[in-house]
Amino acid sequence: MTDQHGELDAALERVIEAARHHLAAVRAAQGRVDDDDVWQAYVALNNASFAYDEQLLDAFGEVTPWDVDSIDPDEADERFGGEGAEASDPHPRVISVRQRRDYRVPSISALLRAAEAARREGTPEDDEPAPVEGVGEAVLELLQSGDGSLGALDVPELEPLDGVVMVSEVG
Template identity: 55%
Template sequence: MPDQAASPAQEAAAALEVVVEAARAHLAEITAAEGRVGDAAVWRAYVALNDASLAYDKLIDEAFGEATPWDPRPLPAVDGEGGWPGYVGDDDLIESDGTPTVISVRHRRDYLVPSQAALLRIAEAAREAVPDPDDDGSPLEGVGDAVLELLHAGGGTLASLEIEELTPLDGLVVVNEITGPVDLDAVDAGAEDTAFMMGTEQPVIGRLDERSVHGDPRADDDQD
């Protein structure tokens, strides 16, 4: 009697097991590395976890129209040993420069909020799922608080803002070579803009424009 084809639920369960095993392997390599920067085994485990997550995410999207909350993305091609091309592994460490260069990467991306109430609801759910030990329990008072809550729950990455409740508009990435890193203790509350300002002695090296496929939906309203 021929074997019956696996159902979508069975395929999803099998793919999920691969993700779980990859996550365990990743944690094991992180633990073994003991904080070493540029550990090749950690990178290979990271790539394996990413690929397993991507496969699972694609499977449940095609079978059920659903997605994972961590939003995996394809990684660029890597060399045979794992890591980015030219990646520094355990056996090929590069000696640090006598005077290390400091680079500042400033990223601005704007978002349209179709429904403030919807955004606040999903932010409250994120707060419950990933509690902030420093949170005083005060209710979220606006979209700013909601976005900060989502960023906290997502580990500070902009990927945590890729949700239906936020429509991404254009963005801009600027890279500068600077004389020294930001001193957070010297950035006063209410004066955070100063941390993003660059003097003429710290010229822009380059910029990357992020063009949104959505444009600004308000532009259509202005023409009515």
């Protein structure tokens, strides 16, 4: 168990170091939205956050508030403005949309039951699904049993509160 804690601490340190590097790159770019150093630092921060989130989930069934997917730096350069992108893309604009939604859980047991029902629906009849053991796992199960969008969380067991949507246009 100590090795697992050490790995989590190291992953968290990588997130912190990547965040510091990203901030330094943003400051150095002085508002230029097409700065390659900012992009590379962003990808490093994203991937460090993703790795930490995965390790935290594996170790404790807990997640961070960051909803990120791993980014392959080479694929991302090709897709989001790497060399030659302007020549092949008649619309060289990319937008970044981030959304955070907050929920109140009026009844943890009701949420766990809803998640277990969703898990049973996705499990073959001859298999006994594992029980859902926590709020984070329940929410993840609802997301996975739905279409993967946050709309899958529009259930009576979760009361939506405020949220934030951020849209940034990147040249």
